[in-house]
Amino acid sequence: MTIQTKNAMIRFENLRQEFSLSGATFTALDGVNLDIADGEFVTVVGPSGCGKSTMLNAAAGLLDPTSGRVVVDDIEVSGPSPRTGVIFQQYALFPWLTVRKNVEFGLELKKMPAKERRVIADHYLDLVGLTRFADALPKELSGGMKQRCAIARAYAVNPEILLMDEPFGALDALTRVHMQEQLLETWTKERRTVMFVTHDVDEAVFLASRVIVMAARPGRIYKEIKVDLPYPRTESMRLSDEFARLRAKVWEAVYHQPDAKGADE
16 A cells, blocks of 8 residues: 655655564564655554564654655664664663753754753753753653653754654553653644654554554555544543544454455555
8 A cells, every 4th residue: 555645744655674583584664655744743653563663763753664755754774874764662762961951952952052052941841841850860850741741852853754663661550641642742833754653553643643553464554544633632522523533443353354465555
């Protein structure tokens, strides 16, 4: 399946990714073609082993495709770029640095003056609701607060793209819902192109304007489902008939796929 859109910021072109496993070749992705538009919020879901994280890592420049390529704003990805912020499930905060210093870290690497770093860091800490905890150490934060710090750090270097791989997967249900709402509020204020990998169908529908469903063995795009719910998204939307319909549609696509390759074509 090929999914193209106008003004693509991220473009996967016939992406194939193979890995060696116990002396055998394992195909993680086979012929993935997908466009993500500038400023779009896309979620990617699918069964275990469908290559969701592999796609994201290729877009982040963290691995070299076996064949095909990923293009960002008409430039082929050949390695990590400051234009792209990556957020994983593990927060990877520096435990010896305060929240503010963690957010400033990327700016310090760019040799930005301390006063300017402070202004930018404080802006994004305010955006994610961590101003009161700017001088705290990571060990003093809850899991949700640590993830908000990671998001602020990614935003601070002003990336055009955010790649997020199960960023809320380790959080409890209530914190996860709060973080989803916080992320959308931040995205609305500081619009970025977002590719968000998740295994949670409710999360995929609530966040995105478009859900990409992957099929496994080998990983490929199975279906595109548009989410016609207006932004800003509210908690009450989760209880609506339209949300239930979309959730059921995504669930059906994820968990009731035909086994045969190409059955969706």
